[in-house]
Amino acid sequence: MFRPKIPTMPTPTGLISPPAVVEPTDVVQHAPTAPASAAQGASRPTIQLSPGAVIALVGGGTAVVLVVGAVLVSMLLAVAITGASVAICALVIRSLISTEAKRR
Numbered sequence: 001m002f003r004p005k006i007p008t009m010p011t012p013t014g015l016i017s018p019p020a021v022v023e024p025t026d027v028v029q030h031a032p033t034a035p036a037s038a039a040q041g042a043s044r045p046t047i048q049l050s051p052g053a054v055i056a057l058v059g060g061g062t063a064v065v066l067v068v069g070a071v072l073v074s075m076l077l078a079v080a081i082t083g084a085s086v087a088i089c090a091l092v093i094r095s096l097i098s099t100e101a102k103r104r
Contacts, residue, residue, distance in 0.1 A: 049057075
């Protein structure tokens with residue numbers, strides 16, 4: 001009764017196709033392309049931010065952090081208030097049940 005029943009793997013039914021045969025192909029060696037990648041890295045443009053753009057980025061990041069923090073704090077408060085109200089309801093119900101038992 002308490003022994004686990006391990007399911008058996010069902011046998012496949014229907015047509016079974018043989019596995020596909022993969023044949024190796026020739027490997028072609030190419031010359032290294034290191035000089036081209038070095039030239040590409042040198043031609044990459046640099047990002048230049050104006051002071052206004054930096055202030056906008058800092059302000060936007062601060063706003064995001066404040067909004068996410070407010071949402072998380074409000075969720076924490078909602079859970080805490082719900083837990084406290086459930087605890088108070090449990091105490092009231094326990095008190096009502098115990099007074100009914102004492103009257104009998």
